[in-house]
Amino acid sequence: MTPIYDRVALIGLGLIASSMALAMKRQGLAGEIVGTARSAATRQIAVEIGLCDRITETAADAVKGADLVVLCVPVGAMGQVAAEIGPHLARGATVTDVGSVKRAVIEAVQPHLPDYVEFIPAHPLAGTEHSGPRSGFAELFDNRWCLLVPQPDSDPEAVLRLRQFWEGLGANVDEMDADHHDLVLAVTSHAPHLIAYTMVGVADDLRRVTDSEVIKYSAAGFRDFTRIAASDPTMWRDVFLNNKDATLEILGRFTEELFALQRAIRTGDGDHLHAYFTRTRAIRRGIISAGQDTDAPDFGRSGRKV
Amino acid sequence: MTPIYDRVALIGLGLIASSMALAMKRQGLAGEIVGTARSAATRQIAVEIGLCDRITETAADAVKGADLVVLCVPVGAMGQVAAEIGPHLARGATVTDVGSVKRAVIEAVQPHLPDYVEFIPAHPLAGTEHSGPRSGFAELFDNRWCLLVPQPDSDPEAVLRLRQFWEGLGANVDEMDADHHDLVLAVTSHAPHLIAYTMVGVADDLRRVTDSEVIKYSAAGFRDFTRIAASDPTMWRDVFLNNKDATLEILGRFTEELFALQRAIRTGDGDHLHAYFTRTRAIRRGIISAGQDTDAPDFGRSGRKV
Numbered sequence: 105m106t107p108i109y110d111r112v113a114l115i116g117l118g119l120i121a122s123s124m125a126l127a128m129k130r131q132g133l134a135g136e137i138v139g140t141a142r143s144a145a146t147r148q149i150a151v152e153i154g155l156c157d158r159i160t161e162t163a164a165d166a167v168k169g170a171d172l173v174v175l176c177v178p179v180g181a182m183g184q185v186a187a188e189i190g191p192h193l194a195r196g197a198t199v200t201d202v203g204s205v206k207r208a209v210i211e212a213v214q215p216h217l218p219d220y221v222e223f224i225p226a227h228p229l230a231g232t233e234h235s236g237p238r239s240g241f242a243e244l245f246d247n248r249w250c251l252l253v254p255q256p257d258s259d260p261e262a263v264l265r266l267r268q269f270w271e272g273l274g275a276n277v278d279e280m281d282a283d284h285h286d287l288v289l290a291v292t293s294h295a296p297h298l299i300a301y302t303m304v305g306v307a308d309d310l311r312r313v314t315d316s317e318v319i320k321y322s323a324a325g326f327r328d329f330t331r332i333a334a335s336d337p338t339m340w341r342d343v344f345l346n347n348k349d350a351t352l353e354i355l356g357r358f359t360e361e362l363f364a365l366q367r368a369i370r371t372g373d374g375d376h377l378h379a380y381f382t383r384t385r386a387i388r389r390g391i392i393s394a395g396q397d398t399d400a401p402d403f404g405r406s407g408r409k410v
Numbered sequence: 411m412t413p414i415y416d417r418v419a420l421i422g423l424g425l426i427a428s429s430m431a432l433a434m435k436r437q438g439l440a441g442e443i444v445g446t447a448r449s450a451a452t453r454q455i456a457v458e459i460g461l462c463d464r465i466t467e468t469a470a471d472a473v474k475g476a477d478l479v480v481l482c483v484p485v486g487a488m489g490q491v492a493a494e495i496g497p498h499l500a501r502g503a504t505v506t507d508v509g510s511v512k513r514a515v516i517e518a519v520q521p522h523l524p525d526y527v528e529f530i531p532a533h534p535l536a537g538t539e540h541s542g543p544r545s546g547f548a549e550l551f552d553n554r555w556c557l558l559v560p561q562p563d564s565d566p567e568a569v570l571r572l573r574q575f576w577e578g579l580g581a582n583v584d585e586m587d588a589d590h591h592d593l594v595l596a597v598t599s600h601a602p603h604l605i606a607y608t609m610v611g612v613a614d615d616l617r618r619v620t621d622s623e624v625i626k627y628s629a630a631g632f633r634d635f636t637r638i639a640a641s642d643p644t645m646w647r648d649v650f651l652n653n654k655d656a657t658l659e660i661l662g663r664f665t666e667e668l669f670a671l672q673r674a675i676r677t678g679d680g681d682h683l684h685a686y687f688t689r690t691r692a693i694r695r696g697i698i699s700a701g702q703d704t705d706a707p708d709f710g711r712s713g714r715k716v
Contacts, residue, residue: 344683
């Protein structure tokens with residue numbers, strides 16, 4: 105395949121960047137892949153595993169001559185990285201990111217970029233509970249969604265090129281405005297993550313139920329929460345601090361509904377519970393029909409495929 | 411293998427009973443497997459797929475001459491079934507169950523059983539989001555825990571025999587008293603299920619975030635909740651109504667902790683969030699070390715095995 109970009113610079117080399125590097129190579133999407141990370145240890149690993157064509161010590165060096173620059177750092181570090189690379193960006197380059205929050209990233213990054221680059225924020229809805237440069241794999245984005253958030257003055261050609269790039273990485277692409285993105289993700293990702301973190305923390309706190317019991321008997325449901333609650337702490341701290349309003353709004357709705365169900369339990373209102381649990385079962389079927397999850401029982405963990 | 415019981419009667423033919431039937435056959439644990447279900451349609455399916463050696467129309471018929479009787483009905487139906495079978499149980503038979511709650515089941519079942527049978531409640535910590543007689547598979551209990559709850563007057567020989575039976579089905583076996591069981595399960599299973607049901611219900615309610623968006627973008631975390639929230643509504647209604655106190659206690663602790671984290675988000679206390687998320691990550695490692703889950707990213711769904 106003809107490369108879509110001649111030189112792609114990955115700033116930050118965690119799960120998403122390393123998966124992008126491998127998926128780019130799989131399809132030949134980039135003439136050259138340049139990578140950098142703040143930590144010398146991370147850069148060293150990237151060199152050892154041959155993740156990129158070239159690793160630079162600084163972000164400023166990485167972006168020189170790149171026609172695509174991808175910010176793959178935690179949301180809270182985006183502004184600082186943008187300030188560092190701003191003066192070194194090539195004329196006509198596209199700058200994008202992979203942050204889980206879009207409004208706050210736009211506000212942090214935009215002011216540091218020169219007029220002669222295109223800034224097109226993006227968010228691939230893909231990840232695992234693992235992190236770091238060794239955790240990447242080429243298939244991470246296959247059949248997952250990547251949301252592009254073009255700006256009012258974005259060049260349609262540049263948006264189309266970025267869309268083709270993400271499709272080349274295996275993703276389905278949609279466009280969305282920043283505020284709607286942040287609300288949708290508060291529902292589908294940010295609130296669920298906070299809830300999972302909370303439940304796992306509560307289990308850890310309970311002294312009467314020893315650690316070993318919680319762990320031994322986790323297969324009854326709890327272990328699904330622990331997978332989510334094993335996600336990268338820095339990334340998630342930044343997500344919550346930077347999508348504060350939408351997350352708190354959804355958590356407010358969640359608490360309201362939880363109280364109603366607790367009340368149904370306390371008063372013995374079995375009909376309310378049964379009706380609620382029947383409704384939620386239908387949503388699962390929708391996700392499986394949409395190809396966004398497996399119908400194999402227990403995610404296929406149990407050894408039985410369908 | 412020499413059968414552990416000459417005749418096993420399964421009352422109720424859902425996911426657990428059908429998996430038990432298949433696992434018994436795999437190891438030759440029963441001389442004869444007799445099954446029954448309240449619904450004629452379920453009995454018909456069981457006949458079609460050859461699940462048991464014999465299917466009876468009534469529970470009273472099923473238990474005749476059985477040396478092991480397993481109650482595999484929702485917790486709320488246990489008392490009624492016990493009343494029905496009580497007069498028909500064979501002298502010296504062991505009666506057990508697979509309910510997710512133990513104190514309430516003991517209170518509902520015990521009074522209906524004659525003195526000349528052994529009642530040894532049990533709970534296999536295994537399941538999937540699927541239900542019904544076609545959903546069973548022989549591997550369901552492999553390396554999962556089964557908790558036995560012997561009564562003060564239980565015959566040690568009968569307890570040992572039931573333990574060997576469950577080990578033959580593939581499970582690891584522990585013993586526990588009923589109240590402790592109900593508290594541990596409130597933490598590892600009941601509270602997580604209610605929370606998942608709640609979050610999925612909230613997502614379904616939000617009119618600004620259309621159904622299709624919630625479903626399309628579910629891979630960001632939400633879909634793990636939907637698997638749990640697709641579990642059998644009747645079974646779970648009964649669990650909550652019958653483990654009310656422990657579930658409400660854990661949910662109270664959960665809400666308290668959730669409010670503390672919401673407050674940290676609102677006030678921008680990143681250190682609190684980061685410390686909390688780092689602690690929860692460690693629990694995941696414990697579960698993987700204990701062999702209770704896979705370390706494959708995203709439960710192996712993403713196609714990358716480790």
